[in-house]
Amino acid sequence: MGALMLSHDWSTSPLGEPGTWPSALRSTVALMLGSSIPMFVAWGDELGFLYNDAYAVILGNKHPKALGARFEDIWLEIWDDIHPLVDAAMQGRSTYSENLPLIVNRKGYSEAGWFTFSYSPVRDDNGHVVGMFCCCTETTSFLLSQLRSDFRLELNERMRDAVTSRDAINVGCELLGQKMDAAFCTFGEVEGGVVCNVQSAWMAPGLASIIGRHRFEDYGVGRIADLLSGNPVLINDVRSDFRTRGTIAEQSYAAVGCRATLDVPLVRDGQVLALLSLGMPGAHQWSDENVALVKETIEIMWQSAERARAEAKLSESEERFRTMADSAPVIVWVTNEEGYCTYLNHAWYEFTGQTREEAEGFGWLNATHPDDQQMANDIFLSANANCEPFRIEYRLRHADGTYRWAIDAAAPRLGNDGQFLGYIGSVIDIDERRKAEQRLIESEAKYRMLFDSIDEGFCIIEFIEGPHGALDDYIHAELNAAYVANAGIPDAKGKSVRNLIGDEAEEWIAIYRNVLLTGEPIRFERELVATNRYLELSAFRIEPPSKRQVATLFKDVTARKLAENDLVKLNADLAVRVENAVAERATALAHLHEAQKLETLGHLTGGVAHDFNNLLTPIVGAFDILSRRPGIDDRTRMLIDGGAQASEKARVLVQRLLAFSRRQALETKPVDICRVVSGMTDLIARSIGPQIMLRVDCAKCDLIAFVDPNQFELALLNLAVNARDAMPDGGHIDISVDSVEAKGKAGLPDGDYVCVQVKDTGAGMNEETLRRAIEPFFTTKILGQGTGLGLSSVHGLAAQSNGLFELASELGKGTVASLWLQAATVTKESTDAPAPTNISTQLTPLKILLVDDEMLVRMGTAHMLQDIGHLVIEASSARQAMQVIESEAHIDLLLTDYAMPDMSGDELALAARKIRPELKLLLVTGYASTDKEWAIDMPRLEKPFGQDDLASAISKASAALTTA
Secondary structure, X not given: OHHHXXXXXXOOOOOXXXXXXXXHHHHHHHHHHOOOOOEEEEEOOOOEEEEOHHHHHHHHHHOOOOOOXXXXXXXXXXXXXXXXXXXXXHOOOOEEEEEEEEEEEOOOOEEEEEEEEEEEEEEOOOOOEEEEEEEEEEOHHHHHHHHHHHHHXXXXXXXXXXXXXXXXXXXXHHHHHHHOOOOEEEEEEEEOXXXXXXXXXXXXXXXXXXXXXXXXXXXXXXXXXXXXXXXXXEEOOOOOOOOOOOOHHHHHHHHOOOOEEEEEEEEEOOEEEEXXXXXXXXXXXXXXXXXXXXXXXXXXXXXXXXXXXXXXXXXXXHHHHHHHHOOXXXXXXXXXXXXXXXXXXXXXXXXXXXXXXXXXXXXXXXXXXXXXXXXXXXXXXXXXXXXXXXXXXXXXXXXXXXXXXXXXXXXXXXXXXXXXXXXXXXXXXXXXXXXXXXXXXXXXXXXXXXXXXXXXXXXEEEEEEEOOEEEEEEEEEEEOOHHHHHHOOOXXXXXXXXXXXXXXXXXXXXXXXXXXXXXXXXXXXXXXXXXXXXXXXXXXXXXXXXXXXXXXXXXXXXXXXXXXXXXXXXXXXXXXXXXXXXXXXXXXXXXXXXXXXXXXXXXXXXXXXXXXXXXXXXXXXXXXXXXXXXXXXXXXXXXXXXXXXXXXXXXXXXXXXXXXXXXXOOOOEXXXXXXXXXXXXXXXXXXXXXXXXXXXXXXOOOOEEEEOXXXXXXXXXXXXXXXXXXXXXXXXXXEEEEEEEEOOOOOOOOEEEEEEEEEXXXXXXXXXXXXXXXXXXXXXXXXXXXXXXXXXXXXXXXXXXXXXXXXXXXXXXXXXXEEEEEEEOXXXXXXXXXXXXXXXXXXXXXXXXXXXXXXXXXXXHHHHHHHHXXXXXXEOOHHHHHXXXXXXXXXXXXEEEOOOOOOOHHXXXXXXXXXOOOOEEEEEEOOOOOXXXXXXXXXXXXXXXXXXXXXXXXXXXXXXXXXO
C-alpha cells in the first residue's frame, strides 16, 4: 500500500497531494502502514480514505479504487448503519463495535458480514478533530463457524432421541430447513443413478409435500452427471441458470415454490447413496458456508440413521442373548465400555437376593464382603481401563445372609471394528474348595511358625473376655522354649496376661488388641516391668480375624538398651551444644534471607523507577512546552498546571523508589546536620500541625555528617510526617541530633557517626508491621493516603550513605526512628561555603544529534530543543547515529540516551569521540548507579527533565570538552 500510494494519482482525491498532508495525517498513515492489523484513516470534511495492506483484504473488489476516495462512496451500502459512528468520531468521541452485522457488497453480490472495530478521532496540533482512525478485524468466519457448531450440537441433541432411522432423517430435514428459511428440505435415496426416492421432507407452511420418486432429468440439463460426480450442485436462480432456464425443470421447481436449489450427494465407496436438497423461495447466492453446513448435516443425518439401524439390530441380538443367558446354570453378567453393569441373569438374583435396581450399574459390589469390596472394585476398574481379561476371587453374600467364596472371570466384548464394548463374564461358587484350602494353609502356617529352634521368644495369644467385656484379656495359647529365656516369665502357657503381670497388663492388651482389630502388623520396643527387661517385639494378626489370635516374636535387648541409655547421657551436653549452634545458624540464615529479600526488592523497584523515568520524560517535557505557549486560556492553563504538578509528584515518587533501590545518584558532601535540622524546624512544624508539640535538641552534636543534603531533608520530613500520622489525636515529636561512636554495632563499621532520632508518642507498631515497615509499597494507611515509599526511601538513603536506618516500636508506646550518618573529617566552619551561582544557559544555537530508541521521549526532547532554538537531527538507534557521525554533516553536540538495545549511550559517545574528538557530549539516563563503570567520562542529565533542565545541561556540556 505504501508503494501504491507513491504511484497513485491524487489529483481527484479530496486529500490532495501527499506533500500537502499535515504532520498528524502523515504520522497516522506511517503508523497504519507499519501494522499487520487492518486499519484505515478517513480525513477531512469529505473523509478521504487511506488504508493498509491488511484492510485491502476486507475491501475485496473495492480495492484499489477505494484509495483516496470518499469514505461514504466506498461503503455506500452500509452507510446508514455506520454513519452515526462516523459522526461520533468526528465530534471527538471514540466508539467500539463488537461483531457488528453488516450487509456488504465486495464480491459482486450482497452478503452478510460481521466486524469488530473502533472509530477514534484524530486531532491536529490545535486539538481540532480533522479525521478519524479505525482499527478493524472481520469476525465473519468465526461467527459463521460458531453458528454452524451450535447447529451441529442442536442437531445431534435432537437426533439422539430418534428411535428409528426415519425419525433421525426427519429431524435433520426440519432443523436445516428452518435454519435456512428454505421452501423445502428433502432427503432421498438414489436408485440406479436416475431416480431420487424422497422419503423424508420438510416443507414451508402452505407448500405441498414432494415425497415420492423424482427423475433427475426433470430437474435440469446434465443434472445426473453433476450429482453422480459426488459434488454439490448449486443453482442460484432457476430462471437464469443454463441448466434450468426454459426447461421442464423451471416449471417443476416453480410448482414447489422454489427459485434456488442446493443438492448435496452422500457418497460411500464411490457410490451416490442419497441426496439432501434445499430449495429457497427466491433467488439465493449460495455461499461456501451454506455448502459446508449442508454437507455436515447430511453426514450427521446418515450417521444417526445408521446408528438407529444398528441399535435396532443390537436390541434384537440382545434379546436373544438374554433368553439364552437366563437359561444358563451359572451367573452371567454384561457391562458397557464404561464398566456399568447393564445385565445380570436370573442366577445372580436367585443367589444374592438382590433386585435389578439394586444390582445393575455398580450395585453388584454391595453384594460382596465389605473387606473385599475395595479389592474387587480396583481390579475391575483397572482391567476395564486396559480392556483386558481379569479374574477375581472374593466373598459373595448369599440370599441367606452368609458369605461364600466365588470366582468372577470375564473377557472383553469387541465390535466388528475391534472397538472395546465392555465385558461378558461369569461367577462360580467355590466356597467349599476355598474353605478346604484355608484350613490347609492355617495348619501349615501354625506348625511352620511354632518351632523351638529359634533364639527369639515366640507366642500366640488369644483374646478372651475380661473384666470390662470382650477382648479385654488374652491368654498365651502357644509359646516356644525361648519364651522364658527372653521374657523371664515361667509357666505362661494357658494363663491370662492380667494374672501374669497385674496392672501392667492393661497397656499390653491395648497394643495387641489394636493389631487384632486393624490387621496392621507392628514392630516396637517396650520394657516389661514385671521382669525388669527391655524387649524388642513384632506382632501380626493370625487370619481369619474371627480366631482372635495375634502372634508375637520378641527378644531380650536389656543389655543393649542400658548401653544406649549410657550413650544418651554421655551425649546430652553435646546435644545442647548442637542445638545452640543450630539456633545461631538459623538466626544468621534469617538475617541473610531478610537481606536477600530487601536486595531483590531493591532491584525490582530500581527497574520500575527507571521505566517510570522514561515514561515521565515526554510528559514533563510536553507540559513544559505547553506552559510556554502564548495565548493559553485560563482553563487550559489550569489543566496544564495540574498535569505538571502531577508529573512532579510522580518524579518525587520515582526518586523515592531510586533511593530505596540504591540507584539514585547522590550528591554527598559534608553537611552540618544541626544547621539543617534547625533550619527545617518551621517547615516540620507546619507539616505536622498545631495538635502536635515539636521539640528539637541539637546540643549534643559537634560533628559534620557526609550525606546528600536534599535527600536528608526529604528523609527527615518523611519521618516527621510518619510520626504525625501515628498520632491523629495529637502528641509529642522529639528530634535529636547526637555525636556517637559506633563500636561493634551490627551493620556499621567502627567509627564516628551523627545519629538523628525522631521519637513520637503515637500508636506504635506490632512485630509484623515493624518487620515489614521499610518494604516498598507497604503501608498501614487507607487507600490514597500513602504510597508506602517514605520509610523505604529513608532506608535507601542510609544504605547509599554508608549509614544505617533503625526502627524501634511497641504498641501503645510510640516509635523511635534512628538514622546513623557517617561523620566527615571536616569542621563545621568549612561547610559554610557560599552557594554556587547558576550556570547560564547556552544561547548560541547548536546543531544537536539526538539519539533515543523511545519514540515519545525522542519526540518530546526534540520539541524542547527546537523551542530553545537549537537545530535537531534525530536518530532512533546508535547504529543510525553512527551513520550521521561518520557522514560530513556538521554536529556541535551529541545528546544520547544511555539504555539502548544495540549499543549503550556511553559506548556510542566513546565511538563518536574517536571519529570527532571535538564533539561535545551529553548523556541522558533514567537513573545513575553509583558503581557504574562508564566507557567515557561525560556530563549526564537525569530523566525526567523540563526545558530549563535541558538548557542548563546543554550549557554545561558545551562549556568543557570531556576526555575519554
